[in-house]
Amino acid sequence: MSSSSLRRSTAADALSVSIRDLSRSFGERRVLSGIDLEITAGEIVVLIGPSGCGKSTLLRHIGGLDSPTGGTIDIGGAPVTGLDARSAIAFQEPRLLPWRSITRNVEVGLPRGKRNRDDRDRVIELLDLVKLSASAHLRPREISGGMAQRVSLARALARRPGVLLLDEPFGALDALTRLAMQDLLLELHAVEPATIVIVTHDVDEALYLADRVILLGAIVPEDSSELLSIRSTVTVPGVRPRDRGSGDLAELRAELLEGLGVPTHHLSSQ
Amino acid sequence: MSTVRIRAVSPSNELHVLERPVVDNVEAVPAAISGSPRRRRRWGRATVLGAVIPIVLIVLWQTIATSGLVASYRLPTPLSVWAAGVDLYERGVLYQHVAISTQRVLVGFAVGSVVGLVLAAIVGLSTRVSELFAPTLGALRAVPSLAWVPLLGLYLGYGEDPKVALIAIGAFFPVYTTVASALRHVDAHLVELGRSYGYSGPALLSLVQLPAVVPAVISSLRLALAQAWLFLVAGELLGASLGLGYLLVDSQQNGRIDRLFLTIILLGLLGKITDTAVGVLERFLLKRWGS
Numbered sequence: 001m002s003s004s005s006l007r008r009s010t011a012a013d014a015l016s017v018s019i020r021d022l023s024r025s026f027g028e029r030r031v032l033s034g035i036d037l038e039i040t041a042g043e044i045v046v047l048i049g050p051s052g053c054g055k056s057t058l059l060r061h062i063g064g065l066d067s068p069t070g071g072t073i074d075i076g077g078a079p080v081t082g083l084d085a086r087s088a089i090a091f092q093e094p095r096l097l098p099w100r101s102i103t104r105n106v107e108v109g110l111p112r113g114k115r116n117r118d119d120r121d122r123v124i125e126l127l128d129l130v131k132l133s134a135s136a137h138l139r140p141r142e143i144s145g146g147m148a149q150r151v152s153l154a155r156a157l158a159r160r161p162g163v164l165l166l167d168e169p170f171g172a173l174d175a176l177t178r179l180a181m182q183d184l185l186l187e188l189h190a191v192e193p194a195t196i197v198i199v200t201h202d203v204d205e206a207l208y209l210a211d212r213v214i215l216l217g218a219i220v221p222e223d224s225s226e227l228l229s230i231r232s233t234v235t236v237p238g239v240r241p242r243d244r245g246s247g248d249l250a251e252l253r254a255e256l257l258e259g260l261g262v263p264t265h266h267l268s269s270q
Numbered sequence: 271m272s273t274v275r276i277r278a279v280s281p282s283n284e285l286h287v288l289e290r291p292v293v294d295n296v297e298a299v300p301a302a303i304s305g306s307p308r309r310r311r312r313w314g315r316a317t318v319l320g321a322v323i324p325i326v327l328i329v330l331w332q333t334i335a336t337s338g339l340v341a342s343y344r345l346p347t348p349l350s351v352w353a354a355g356v357d358l359y360e361r362g363v364l365y366q367h368v369a370i371s372t373q374r375v376l377v378g379f380a381v382g383s384v385v386g387l388v389l390a391a392i393v394g395l396s397t398r399v400s401e402l403f404a405p406t407l408g409a410l411r412a413v414p415s416l417a418w419v420p421l422l423g424l425y426l427g428y429g430e431d432p433k434v435a436l437i438a439i440g441a442f443f444p445v446y447t448t449v450a451s452a453l454r455h456v457d458a459h460l461v462e463l464g465r466s467y468g469y470s471g472p473a474l475l476s477l478v479q480l481p482a483v484v485p486a487v488i489s490s491l492r493l494a495l496a497q498a499w500l501f502l503v504a505g506e507l508l509g510a511s512l513g514l515g516y517l518l519v520d521s522q523q524n525g526r527i528d529r530l531f532l533t534i535i536l537l538g539l540l541g542k543i544t545d546t547a548v549g550v551l552e553r554f555l556l557k558r559w560g561s
């Protein structure tokens with residue numbers, strides 16, 4: 001694995017993210033409201049919640065792709081006012097340019113301006129990391145959905161962002177690749193400690209990756225007294241890499257699943 | 271005898287039906303994908319096949335024309351058409367007719383499609399500008415283009431300009447309409463992707479929008495070229511002293527049915543040649559920018 005060379009490269013510093021009283025409405029429809037979230041530099045935060053609750057919307061706000069109807073977002077102490085070079089986003093869809101090869105798609109993620117040898121090496125390295133070296137010359141239509149998602153991840157990593165925003169990055173991967181990619185992400189994070197915000201539907205993935213899991217919830221309109229989009233925040237104990245089968249996490253797992261409205265039939269350990 | 275059987279075995283592979291034995295037909299499937307010598311052979315085969323119907327038509331034409339079923343002042347023989355061509359060539363006018371018409375088509379096509387591309391880019395990329403221009407251009411487009419002929423004659427006289435202008439009008443609209451709408455329909459997700467990675471303005475244009483519309487540009491150019499030949503003939507029919515359109519009118523008035531046939535065949539050939547040229551460009555560009 002080429003993580004030794006990654007270690008040599010000068011990683012951008014991880015940046016803190018601070019969200020204060022964020023709200024977003026689309027017309028009459030209130031999607032986010034009263035979001036307060038402090039993310040320390042280098043932390044991995046997982047956003048989880050039912051479909052349509054606003055996870056992608058929150059992520060897009062952090063990346064400066066959407067502007068809030070209320071509240072503020074700071075990255076590294078400076079406000080986000082628009083598209084932001086401090087963060088990089090991997091969208092929920094791979095969004096690859098169909099006329100470019102895989103390599104040239106990853107190059108899109110490099111910082112703009114003159115490209116040098118290091119940049120080219122970086123792309124080769126990233127393709128190796130996401131196990132796509134053999135497919136580097138192919139066009140997007142020639143690769144599978146899971147491969148496309150890995151290209152999108154590599155592209156987001158290319159610019160060494162201070163904040164990495166991943167919207168269901170492993171959603172289209174098969175179970176095995178998914179586990180491998182989770183480990184890869186943690187490995188990368190250990191080498192280049194960016195702040196990472198990940199959206200996922202997978203509770204196990206959340207608990208395996210996160211320092212903190214944020215449970216977002218759909219707002220119930222009649223419950224107007226409490227318009228909070230963050231339903232609960234769970235701090236995951238222990239240090240990574242975590243034991244995937246750990247019994248400690250079973251409680252949290254049940255708690256999150258209950259929060260998502262899934263009956264778990266879990267018997268508390270006492 | 272074996273060809274009938276082959277057709278029954280692989281109905282989808284008609285290209286190889288007529289002149290190859292069974293064994294060769296089996297390997298012809300990978301030949302489409304790999305190896306340039308094979309591809310060349312396949313291409314050669316397609317050319318041979320494409321020539322079949324024209325040859326049959328000429329033979330049929332010759333047969334009917336010499337059979338006495340149709341009067342010779344209504345249907346010349348292929349040989350007399352050829353002779354008419356040789357005659358015009360030897361008098362040195364054939365080349366002039368062909369050259370001036372080709373020149374008009376190429377200049378008109380170039381002007382019309384460049385203006386079309388520029389306006390399409392402006393209208394397709396900015397909603398504001400589109401709201402300003404699109405209704406007017408739409409209304410102009412609704413005018414049957416030949417209606418411009420008298421006006422062009424009045425404004426530009428009866429030299430080269432009005433003919434080139436008419437051809438340019440004919441070439442402009444397919445390019446403008448197709449490309450402007452293609453630009454407006456470029457995948458918004460990809461545009462957002464480009465912006466989120468720091469691209470904007472011309473850089474974004476060349477990263478996302480331009481490559482995305484390459485196929486539309488090419489097909490619109492092909493259409494524009496066909497339109498250019500159409501408008502050439504219309505323009506020359508209505509007043510010219512040289513050119514293939516003029517040759518049509520002149521031959522009709524002088525009862526030169528052989529020259530009439532010759533001109534029609536020449537127009538077909540020239541149109542096909544220019545279309546093939548754009549086709550070569552298309553293949554090159556799609557290899558680079560196609561998905």
Ligand SMILES: Nc1ncnc2c1ncn2[C@@H]1O[C@H](COP(=O)(O)OP(=O)(O)OP(=O)(O)O)[C@@H](O)[C@H]1O
Nearest residue numbers: 026029031049050051052053054055056057058092
């Ligand atoms: N541009 C927009 N215009 C109007 N409504 C929008 C827009 N973007 C998002 N929404 C609405 O906001 C809500 C949240 O959308 P979002 O994409 O953030 O959900 P999500 O939590 O990411 O869902 P999923 O898990 O299915 O991806 C949805 O109900 C959606 O209809």
Ligand SMILES: [Mg+2]
Nearest residue numbers: 055056092167
């Ligand atoms: Mg989403």
